[in-house]
Amino acid sequence: MGESWVEPLVSMALSAVGTVASGALSGAGGEMGRRTSERLCGLLSRARTEDGGAGTGSGDGEQQPTLPVTESEQLAATLRLMEVARRYPEFARDLAEWVREASWLAPRALPAVAHGASRPQMLPPATAVFTDREDVIEWITALLDDADPIPGAPTIAALTGPGGIGKTAVAVRCAYALRERFPDGVLFVDLAGASSGAALPPSDVLARFLERLGVPPAKVPGDEARQRDLYRDCMADRRMMVVLDNAHADAQVIPLLPASPGCLVLVTSRQRLGRLVAEHGAHPRILRPLSTADSVLLLRRVAGSERAAAPDAVVQAVARAAGGVPLALCTTGAGLAVREHLPWERVARQLSERIHGQGGDAVPSGSIDDPSGSADPVRHAQDVSYGELTPECAAFYRALAVWAWPTVTVMCAAQAADVKEDQARVLLEQLARVHLLEEVGEERYRFHDLARAHARELAMAEDGHGRMSAGVRRVAVAHLRCAAEADFRVMPLRWRLGAAYRGLVLPEDRDPADGKHALAELRRERENLAAVIRAADHHGFDDLVWQLCEAMWGLHLLLGFHAQWIDTHLLGVEAARRCAAEFGDRRAVGRMLVQLAFGYMGAGRADDAEEALAQAVGADEACGHHRGQASAVEALGLLHLKRWRYAEAQQCFEEAREILGRIRERDDGWEDLPRATALLEHHIGRAQTKQRHFEAALTRLNDALVRFRTLPDGRDAYNEGRVYMSLGELHLEAGDADLARVSLDKAVKAMETAGAGLQLADVFESRARCHRVSDRPAQAAEDLRTAAVHYEENGDRTGAERIRAELAEPEA
Template sequence: MEPFMGVVLSAVGTVASGALSGAGGEMGRRTSETLFGLLNRARDEQGTAAVAPGRAGGTRADGATGGGRAPTLPVTESEQRAAALWLTEVARRSPDFADEVARWLDEAASLAPGAANGGAHGTVRPRMLPPATGVFTDREDLTAAVTALLEETGRTRGAPAVAVLSGPGGIGKTAAAVNCAHVLADRFPDGALYVDLAGASAETALAPSDVLVRFLERLGTPPAAVPGDEARQRDLYRDRTAGRRLVIVLDNAHSDAQVLPLLPASPDCLVLVTSRRRLDRLVAGTGARHLTVPPLTPEDSVRLLTRIVGDERAAGAEAGVRAVAEGTGGIPLALCTTGARLAVREHLAWERVARQLSERRTGSGGGDGQEEGAAMPEGTPGDPVRLAHDGAYRELAPECAALYRAVAVWPWPTVTVRCAALAAGVEEGEARLLLEQLADVHLLEEVAPERYRFHDVSRAFAHDLAVTEDGHGRMAAAVRRVAVGQLRFAAGADLRVIPSRWRLGPAYAALGRPENRDPEDGGRALRELREERENLAAVVRAAAHHGFDDLVWQLCEAMWGLHLRLGFHEQWVDTHLLGVEAARRSAAEFGDRRAVGRVLVQLAFAYMGLGRAADAERALAQAVAADADCGHHRGQASAVEALGLLHLKQWRWAEAEESFIEAGRVLSRIGQNDEGREDLPRARALLEHHTGRAQAKQGRFDEAVDRFNTALVQFRDLPGGADRYNEGRVYMSLGETHLAAGAVEHALVCLDRAVDIMSAEGAEPQLAYALELRADCHRRSGRVEDERADLRATVPLHERGGDQPALARVRARLAEPEE
């Protein structure tokens, strides 16, 4: 493939995938539509018999028929290759066309994953390592082995150094890896990445996509620039880590497949993986060094115990300390749990604890009857970790023991005070104190202020206790209380993120739209949802597991603002597939039949974010049918409207227009007392705007302008006051349309209004785009100083938003010589 063709093909792929996912915002959309115009022109250059690349027909951009079918968004690899070949061939024959393609390539380059964050990403140094434990003991051999790996000659070129630390639960793999990373930190000046992969089981294990999103953002990539699909996330991650010296700790891995996408591209990186499994495929495929983490020696076990309880507590009790250390089998988690228990209970005798451990291990005290000194499989009653936890649990107050069991009914990623209070059915103040007590005796670990987590061995122990002492009925009730509480939280936060959207579900019934709210409140609510994102996904799975269908689909509805604004598309699809099935089961059992279409529409947007246009279209068709079947006109109109928005992304302008007009017809069926009546004025205004956009892309500028003007009036006349934000969006569309029609002065008038409105609304991404559009108008009119002033005004906006591609684009324009 010739170099120019390769560049064009890469740009086509970037722009096409971004068009569906919404990556790049307004500039991404504009670059996609520029590609449509180029392909449309290329078709005309090739002759009237040509058929443009794409999968479906359509009308010409100027509204005429004939001349072959208009192009549609090239989604598949073959379609993208055909589009790139088309552009290359026409550019080779036409210098003017080649110049336009070159300008488009410059725009597309700023949207490419590798361009995001420009040169600034090298200055971002993540510091994600947890603090090393103050009582860490031994493991010098492991650190020495990792150091030798780093200094080994003959490692595969281009491969990072990878070490896999394996061993049973509680053996200290995490502490060893974190300590090693801290010891070697000076060798990795570009920072440290850390993640707990939650690999105790396939059900709890984090998806690679979730981890890649987290890492990319910590490496300086703006959230809006993170691709939706895992393959492009992986490519961007490799770009971000190339040439950098990072230490990366992938803790508690479940499988090789979970780890492989997270390996960086730089040979100067160190990756430390911990797992209960050997991960032989990773070792064989990457040259990773396998290191087994053994129990501590008796001497180191005594040293660790002494550090935990303090020299004074251990003084004069050498025999007892040795006996306790021996009873824990050299397992650090057992040592820490037992030591914390002794440290908290100053009058608890060493000999008593040693006797309890021995009796339970040998069976003489009612244990499992294993011979003394026999190896104890992980998780069995004679396992040292289980024995240590059992000793600590037996000394808990009843209310503390009950909370310990209650928070273990499901593997929550983290346990918050709210989660614990809901699970145990107590007030948050009491839950806060009980969590602190559990952390004091090492049954829970505090990982952030008022946010705790189990070691997975500890949770398994607590879960077994819950089954035995509480039974499945009480456990299910605890899950339902958590799900109800999380739904109440998510619905309230979602209402603050997007107050004006229509909603379904009893969770919203008692919530009123916030009045006179702080402009920053929506951002705060979104941050709150983001902090609970993984717990919200977990509660959807927990509710689905227990058959709480009414809560499952409502939780999905309440996560709309979170996913619409922040993405996390893989999680979005996973939870909403459960939501669709729950809504269908609920509808079959006299539940809300409207919920099926609602969750399907949200699922379709998740598919769009992943570039899965066919799946999105299928989900929307099912939503339209489901809403039509139950007579839910508002939901049906929303589904048809979403189908039109998908068609817009795919350049299927005529089909998009038909969808928007059909959505309007469905809205007209809503009666005076029907659900959705309140939302009608705003819904109609949005449809007028969408329809105008579809008409403008077909070259029907006069019709589009009429639609936009109607939308402006409708937004201004909304009950309760104008929708200023959407009024500004319409002015932006008017500016774009007048500019495309060559009416520069009309465009300037509209963009002046857009700039004023977006400034007042604090909508900085849209304000920046309006300023860039206005700068284009000034350029066409020869107003060089005005152009440069608008471009300079976008710089702080892009800086605050972390949009490095946009900054690079603007600075390149500002660096152009004045003519």
Template sequence: MSVLIGMATAAVSTVASGALSGAGGEAGRRISERLYGLLNRVRPGETATLPVTEDQCADAVRDLAELSRRSGELAEEVSAWLREATLFAQRMTPTALARPRMLPPSTSVFTDREDVVEWIEALTGEGEGPFVGVLTGPGGIGKTAVAVRGGGRLRELFPDGDLFVDLAGDSAATALTPSDVLARFLEALGVAPDRVPGDEARQRDLYRTLTADRSLLVVLDNAHDDAQVMPLIPASPTSLTLVTSRHRLPRLTAHYGARPRAVGPLSTEDAMDLLVRTVGRAAPDTAVRAVAEGTGGYPLAVCTTGAGLAQREHLSWERVAQDLRREEATPMADSPVRLAYDVSYRELPSGTAAFYRALGAGAWPTITLQIATAAAGVPEDTAREELEHLARVSLLTEVEEERYRFHDAARAHARELAHAEGGLGRTAAAVRRVAVAVLKSTASADHRVMPLRWRLGPAYRGFSARSADAKQALEELSRERENIAAVIRAAAHHGFDELVWQLCEATWSLHLRLGFHAQWIDTHLLGVEAAQRQAEEFGDRRAVGRMRVQLAFAYMGVGRADDAARELADAVAADRSCGHHRGEASAVETAGLLRLRLWKWREAAQCFQEARAIWARVADGDDGFQDKERAIALLDLHTGRAETGAGDFSSALTRLNGALVGFRSLGESGDRHNEGRVYTCLGELHRNAGDLEQALVCLDKAVRIMATEGAWPQHADAVELRADVHRRAGRDTEEAADLEIAAEWYEQNGDLAGAGRVRERLAELSG
């Protein structure tokens, strides 16, 4: 019995969370609504609501058990739902197919450290895992290099792959959140971006599930604290996690038995060896020794100094040694790494030095050609040359083609110089140029992903209505998402409020399609604050409601229904206060969608009717008037879905047919995609009412429209729904044909949940 209760609890929890976040898709919605039907039968006269909290899920499980005890027929219905929901929950946990190889290559000039490498190799021989080793030491001491070197030697012991991330933990402001890293790791393990859970707890659970039986090497570089690291340790007893940090991490030792190891400087002889190998030419021992001693044995300082000598053949070793001694004697003398950076910086041409300072204006995770060009205010060709120059002298590291990264010590060095030599005004100007450039490119990509959506802000002026490269544009947004978030934070720090909320607006399609909810919430909290400050001055007062609606969607994605409802109420008030009817209607509509997901059908329908009444006040010339007919048709579609959930068949049929007329009336600029959605809803409505022939008529149209529009996820869903109608009509051949079509699409597009569900039914047919 306890096993069955556990299965039911997991099934109810997964189905409910998927319904609220929308992660389960249409299949998840239908399973959710069947659960609603069952729970509604427990206490006649009471209306069930979506179980969101743990206590509510537990109550729902008890209600299902009570329903099962009433009769054999009801027990069979509950068992059938539980079987389907359990399969759905299992399929919602994707099977990791990928074998990630994220560990970067070891440097060709790696020197000594054999004792530390041997210590790493010995970690896996100490009792039962998971095995965790922590390398600590100051910045530039070589922790990353030795972790990568040791990990590379052990790669063959971990056949399921290796994961690597720079946690950017030199400060709390730059440190990546566990959620951001979990999303990255889950994708590397084979989870499609749109299937990554929205909240950190479910990400962590999925990560542990996917790693429980795998033998993985995980390198977590530059950790800020224990809390950042602990969710990232895989569950497998045969996995090894290497952590590097400037700080001691005692909780890792307490919880995982982590073995700490301090990394110290190189000996003078090893520093001399590394220096000569980096420079690539010999020199008198006395001169090499003098330079090596000036670096303090810090490998980063050695390599930076050596790179400068390698680039300037006429720069004497004696001169470099003197410069290091002179810098060390100054009142501002810091670590050997800082001294080496000072020496390298003083050897830069004036233009390159100014370029270097400009790059330090913000904590960009990676420096692209676009960011460099904007930050320095130079042409692309100049930026490209300067980036290559800084990489040659080891002030930057090229991580991909035309994509660079600062070591955190170099970023701090460049930032200090930018403030000291350029002042806050020049730094702020560089940040503003970057923010403007990133806003332009992000808005362009967002528009290409969703050309028909409503959007605010002057960044969208002049875009054409249609675009054919939505998939590529979404990939661009995903690739740049961490930089975009950093730009939003930098713009907020410098008070560029009008850019902050517009940047948030431009990430709408990224977050709506791919999630990344932790980033979504963090950036849009800044967006709300920026929009409010703007509204109090002379900015676009409509932005407040817009930011709150988008933040509400983020909260829905992580299951925070109450927070979402609060933001939507505030959005309605904000739009109402500035007379923005379109925004108010959108906020009320979204409140209806939230209630729809919570099974509050009649409340949802009331919201949609209220939004319809607000749209009636939008007159010719008002914001949104050109989209009025389409918006009202969408509201009819939503209302039809709400009335379907409430069991009002006749009203739902009338409403959906009205939506169909509305979308058709749009002419050449119409919305065939949503017309297809209406036909799918009509097909489902007729199927539920037992009119199978009419259901097939509607679903045939839905399938044709979605295929013509290239809306393949919706096409596969309509085909699968049509297969169910064939099943109810006893048409096994037609059902099997549709299931094969759906299965092929799901498999080709990495939807393992859909493919598994369909293949399960095909197996039943063939058996």
């Protein structure tokens, strides 16, 4: 094979090594991803042999390669593979085949022109009372018309100004006015940038955007760099608008910029985004207050035509008092709209008293934009609206502001204010009518951050820390209860510690799709749950912090969101440690560390994961929690297995099995013991297979099979199928394709019984390999066609495409 054939493989091989290594740690790609990783291990081992035993991949002189995790390790591994490929044609062919197979694991962008391509329309509703700002639309239109497209550079418009000046309303109005120019869709996100603590991390936003662009959640990379690369792939050659509202800083925005000249990016922020302008060519524009004439027009629109006409001079006085700030004008107008007997003159007088510090009920206040509070029209308008609330509604308003919840649900509001949900619904609607809350979805509301700051300041003055803290605890307890119930429905077989899981049972007539519905419920509340964890941590409710983290296990394990996973679980670890020092559940420390470790794995941080698991082992050993210690040692073994450290993995699994043997009746984990032991036997057999200890592995796998068949609560068809799949791999690696096929025949029946569609597809794909080895091309093709059908039926479009491409190869 000539040099010209090999050279194009270099960049493709480097990309494939990175994709496979990342997927091996996170579990992305399922069984196909695992096999592709193990094939890479085999290629690197062959490269070492061909090179006369020199070290590979890890760069540390080990005789066996380890998974190349860092960029430098991946580059070294790729260069070693290419060096050997240049000298050995057969190795080059095998490498090219592996690269082709691995390329299917990379998350694939769906072009806008493709059939079924996603064209998201994520804009929130525009306000019906929008006034003025037509000059901003004209300005952005001129930017688009006059722009000389630069490859890789979108048009960026940055709207800045103080809180309440109407930046969001302007951006949304402009987006609706211009969206016909962007046929591939509109992405929108509120970056929650009023403070650095509340601001959304780019990784969370990228994950959300990628899903709306057609990337399945399971295919979204765990680390921000790969998310950003995939996002730009998805946006390439598209004509889309991206609205990034309420940015805190340049660093929050820059990773979200597409690299397509056909895109428009609208950014709003209270801050001047200097890097965005200097380095990315953003066009800045500062929004100013409305003129008095436009302020009067907006006031009259919001107040409504049903009100009796008022003298122009009085309305102008109200408009001037609102300072031309749209939020103040809307708040004032909404109060007039819902109180038809409230005279304009009274509102003008109240605002004047606030401005000039008159009236015994004036509330000293400041704002983010004017700390002195002496000329804050938004605060003055809010003070007036608050003064018109009933005592019950005023207390409710204050209670909602105990924390910066991303959205306020009926449940959250009821718990925060300690009222019934029916009452909370009525009060939420009252606050929305006077513009102190905004309805953003069905029974879902949001504060403008200035309104929340106003309500929180009142709460601190009138209710005190004790009542506010009690409200946070009620909200946290309610969210924990709901999250634990949903998590239990998602993964009912997992052992748990938290008291919130006690007594939970599944109904006998459970809907087969109930787990998916529960996962969707958790996903809808994901950002609120993270906020609840931070609020509980801030108020010192350590017992709730770690239990909330435990209740988000199914959500994070199945859907990712690794930045949030790691951030919340770091809080969970520290909360569990404080609990352990204060007579709390000492077992929680190990539990939190294990869950944190899996978050690190998903983000590609293997060393951090290993350190967390080592700490978990020590924590569980120190408190004598055998079930937790075994689980932590098992997880460490699984990490070693993913990193190709097969002997270390086997040692961990055997140690975990020995620890399980210390559990006695009535000890924690006793009921889970038979299934846990069966899983470990399976793990040991897999590790032995990878070390080519086939006879010992066969014994272990057969033992695991018997154990799964004889579980006290009934046989586990799914895990029986998994063991049969491992037996198939063992026999195939040992060179006996016929015995492999017999095992895979049984795996087919087991997965059909378990209803595991994706795993069934993988079994048929594995059996096709047996047929090819045995020179049965017709049977291999038939199994591949069946596998493609199962992938398609179970939502894995990429898997189906990969199989069909493989079927088409002999004809090419």
